[in-house]
Amino acid sequence: MASMTTGFVDARLRAPGEDKEALFATLAARFGNRFSMSQALREQHANTLTWLMLEPPDAVLFAETTAEVADVVKLCAKARVPIIPFGTGTSLEGHVNAPFGGLSLDLSRMNRVLAVHEADLDCTVEPGVTRKALNDHLRDLGLFFPVDPGADASLGGMAATRASGTNAVRYGTMREAVLGLEAVLADGSVITTGGRARKSAAGYDLTRLLVGSEGTLGIITGLTLKLHGIPETILSGVCPFETIAGACNTTIAALQMGLPLARIELADEVQIRACNAYSHLSLPEVPTLFLEFHGTALGAREQVEAFSEIARSEGGGELVWAERPEDRNKLWQARHDAYWAARGLRPGAELLTTDVCVPISALAACVVETRADVDRLGLLAPIVGHVGDGNFHVMPVITPEERGKAREFVDRLVERALKFEGTCSGEHGIGEGKIAYLAAEHGLGVGVMTAIKKALDPLNILNPGKIFALA
Amino acid sequence: MASMTTGFVDARLRAPGEDKEALFATLAARFGNRFSMSQALREQHANTLTWLMLEPPDAVLFAETTAEVADVVKLCAKARVPIIPFGTGTSLEGHVNAPFGGLSLDLSRMNRVLAVHEADLDCTVEPGVTRKALNDHLRDLGLFFPVDPGADASLGGMAATRASGTNAVRYGTMREAVLGLEAVLADGSVITTGGRARKSAAGYDLTRLLVGSEGTLGIITGLTLKLHGIPETILSGVCPFETIAGACNTTIAALQMGLPLARIELADEVQIRACNAYSHLSLPEVPTLFLEFHGTALGAREQVEAFSEIARSEGGGELVWAERPEDRNKLWQARHDAYWAARGLRPGAELLTTDVCVPISALAACVVETRADVDRLGLLAPIVGHVGDGNFHVMPVITPEERGKAREFVDRLVERALKFEGTCSGEHGIGEGKIAYLAAEHGLGVGVMTAIKKALDPLNILNPGKIFALA
Numbered sequence: 035m036a037s038m039t040t041g042f043v044d045a046r047l048r049a050p051g052e053d054k055e056a057l058f059a060t061l062a063a064r065f066g067n068r069f070s071m072s073q074a075l076r077e078q079h080a081n082t083l084t085w086l087m088l089e090p091p092d093a094v095l096f097a098e099t100t101a102e103v104a105d106v107v108k109l110c111a112k113a114r115v116p117i118i119p120f121g122t123g124t125s126l127e128g129h130v131n132a133p134f135g136g137l138s139l140d141l142s143r144m145n146r147v148l149a150v151h152e153a154d155l156d157c158t159v160e161p162g163v164t165r166k167a168l169n170d171h172l173r174d175l176g177l178f179f180p181v182d183p184g185a186d187a188s189l190g191g192m193a194a195t196r197a198s199g200t201n202a203v204r205y206g207t208m209r210e211a212v213l214g215l216e217a218v219l220a221d222g223s224v225i226t227t228g229g230r231a232r233k234s235a236a237g238y239d240l241t242r243l244l245v246g247s248e249g250t251l252g253i254i255t256g257l258t259l260k261l262h263g264i265p266e267t268i269l270s271g272v273c274p275f276e277t278i279a280g281a282c283n284t285t286i287a288a289l290q291m292g293l294p295l296a297r298i299e300l301a302d303e304v305q306i307r308a309c310n311a312y313s314h315l316s317l318p319e320v321p322t323l324f325l326e327f328h329g330t331a332l333g334a335r336e337q338v339e340a341f342s343e344i345a346r347s348e349g350g351g352e353l354v355w356a357e358r359p360e361d362r363n364k365l366w367q368a369r370h371d372a373y374w375a376a377r378g379l380r381p382g383a384e385l386l387t388t389d390v391c392v393p394i395s396a397l398a399a400c401v402v403e404t405r406a407d408v409d410r411l412g413l414l415a416p417i418v419g420h421v422g423d424g425n426f427h428v429m430p431v432i433t434p435e436e437r438g439k440a441r442e443f444v445d446r447l448v449e450r451a452l453k454f455e456g457t458c459s460g461e462h463g464i465g466e467g468k469i470a471y472l473a474a475e476h477g478l479g480v481g482v483m484t485a486i487k488k489a490l491d492p493l494n495i496l497n498p499g500k501i502f503a504l505a
Numbered sequence: 506m507a508s509m510t511t512g513f514v515d516a517r518l519r520a521p522g523e524d525k526e527a528l529f530a531t532l533a534a535r536f537g538n539r540f541s542m543s544q545a546l547r548e549q550h551a552n553t554l555t556w557l558m559l560e561p562p563d564a565v566l567f568a569e570t571t572a573e574v575a576d577v578v579k580l581c582a583k584a585r586v587p588i589i590p591f592g593t594g595t596s597l598e599g600h601v602n603a604p605f606g607g608l609s610l611d612l613s614r615m616n617r618v619l620a621v622h623e624a625d626l627d628c629t630v631e632p633g634v635t636r637k638a639l640n641d642h643l644r645d646l647g648l649f650f651p652v653d654p655g656a657d658a659s660l661g662g663m664a665a666t667r668a669s670g671t672n673a674v675r676y677g678t679m680r681e682a683v684l685g686l687e688a689v690l691a692d693g694s695v696i697t698t699g700g701r702a703r704k705s706a707a708g709y710d711l712t713r714l715l716v717g718s719e720g721t722l723g724i725i726t727g728l729t730l731k732l733h734g735i736p737e738t739i740l741s742g743v744c745p746f747e748t749i750a751g752a753c754n755t756t757i758a759a760l761q762m763g764l765p766l767a768r769i770e771l772a773d774e775v776q777i778r779a780c781n782a783y784s785h786l787s788l789p790e791v792p793t794l795f796l797e798f799h800g801t802a803l804g805a806r807e808q809v810e811a812f813s814e815i816a817r818s819e820g821g822g823e824l825v826w827a828e829r830p831e832d833r834n835k836l837w838q839a840r841h842d843a844y845w846a847a848r849g850l851r852p853g854a855e856l857l858t859t860d861v862c863v864p865i866s867a868l869a870a871c872v873v874e875t876r877a878d879v880d881r882l883g884l885l886a887p888i889v890g891h892v893g894d895g896n897f898h899v900m901p902v903i904t905p906e907e908r909g910k911a912r913e914f915v916d917r918l919v920e921r922a923l924k925f926e927g928t929c930s931g932e933h934g935i936g937e938g939k940i941a942y943l944a945a946e947h948g949l950g951v952g953v954m955t956a957i958k959k960a961l962d963p964l965n966i967l968n969p970g971k972i973f974a975l976a
Contacts (some may be wrong), residue, residue, distance in 0.1 A: 099666035153866035196706040234928035391702040395624035411685040457705035489960035
């Protein structure tokens, strides 16, 4: 609703159809076949991968430069047409949906690595570069970029959703990985935030305000990212456990003693069954930790010994090593394909993703209570988790008839996480799917978020309908 | 200036004197001797430690609870009287000055450690707890809080200024150390941001927006902080160098090879001379690195060997160890007292602090160019630096006659840092002293910061006159 007191005009009250038509005619004339209203392309750009309804945009435009993005934003602002930034469409909370129509602005062609500063362990990239493309680019330099959500997502999208993944326990999330950003604001102006210094106390932290803002405050058109040297020694393996509690308690104890684990990932027996089928593995179908240790030759072995001792005391079996790089890659590919493996458990069914994250000390209790709830409801719902962060995903694979039951399960899951002082989203973001949970988690803080949104995007044209429902 | 379009009312246009008098009468009646207008107390609360002019507040109030802070903010908002949050007064850019008068809100009596969660490596504290008090509290638990600006600052103040210090190269700054905050906003409402989970993708990162906002967006009344286990082995020492470039290049090489240095601090020969005199040391008066290695017994020794090899190739001498804890403490106390030692070089003189931070690869060039400028101008200006972050402080110790020359030197220093893609402030913040530099560094981004400020503090009552000059 337009409001005189805040000067805020919701894009839902946007200009009449003829303005939108005029805008699209202008864009078509300027961008030729980089602008499209084809149904297939529109539907592909509303890909949600989840139970969320598809809400395709009215049109799709492939931008190639920051200047183009700025021009498009200015034109859309004039016509009050929403803009939905699009990277690879692999987000899980409906971030690329267009509930109020508008233009999907596809940034995947802005895919150049602009600079790698080896000496400073940083690089500057366009937003459409994917994490795998970046790591391919870096490999020969002995460097890597650690943040790895399962999908080969674009780095712009990963920053926009504050993504993390399996390495976050050691290397942090996009919150820590982004040194600076270039972004186009709602009025078409271009700002650069942060910089290449490792730290700065110069003014408000606009970098971290944009990271995780899900395209609602600005469109990320460039990123400066922290890199890391590929460690001297990498040891990967799996460790089976008698109980899921044993696996969780091992994680807790290892972190408490300060082991610098690079990866510690849980899959329960249901997920292992799914992975065996999908990725042609033959792991024992019991709760399992996937592990990786980084360090010097000596340091990595020290970690393994310390870890093994803890695992044994919690009912863990022997660590099984993936010695060759190709075995290691196969193992982690299987972990990253957990989502697809879970879908494979029940072809044609819907999959609900969940994403709670709790303090480490609450992990075992929260997982065990959650698993009991799954069993009580008779749901098919594998559990995987970045347990080093206290973050786990339960993924009910359901028929349409089970929707109501599954939604209640998810509500209870979030309630449980908040009870343990956790969060409704460790890494997927709020999007459309978790708006109610955000309010439960942050209360008055959501008012602060909307005040910022209204100050920076008074027409509400940047990805409207995400993170919060604006009054 | 009041503006109809933004609804922004500057506190400089605050209510007439009788309103302020009425407010102070109300506060005096409610808070008794916790409210004071004594000149000594007012001047002590405008302590700037620097060349910046003292601008004492009109009154000082000692708050003891969040509810009191909220009430005081509401009363001040009604009377349009500025509020300047105060911790220990050890900031270096005039953050606690009161350029438009108002109330200094002293939070030092909110000094309780509310909870320590050993298993989660976090704690929750009130804002007046100092870093040393927290570490005293934690020691017996085998835990520590790493962020250590030289002064024994309050944790609320450290968060507000995004402080760091000698451990940041390994453990990060307040940006990384704060998991969540409680803050009182300009309308007296209380929000909690973040939480106790290690990561979250739930909405805008209000925690990191408040960290470094220098009291201009909210008053921090509680903090949840990340802790670390005290390492099994701590090795500290000093390493002398023939040249300052050799010390910088050693730092660069050690970081590039991924050595997890806990501390790597530079002091030039002028600073070493000052430290020898002030802290009764007898170090060779040459450029020197102060070092600390944390790890397992094996791991720490591995690091030392790798470091020593690099240092030798850059003209470094033998590492001299501080073996006993008391020697180690003496060494780091001397490093932390660098500011006072520098003042001691020329009793009665003024000291200008500077705080640039550049990408590591530019460190040697930036320090060497800066030192040449110091020498050309004939200034007395020791250099110390958190060189692992690319952050260094040149501290001209000057007579009133040298002010003009020193200001030009500082202008050139910031220009140089920006030329190297660095920042005007690594850790001290903007305050009153660096407003012009922030604009040079962030351009249009400053407009975004002021838009946020105006949205969240429309009356401009929270620490006005800091970070930016509002039109």
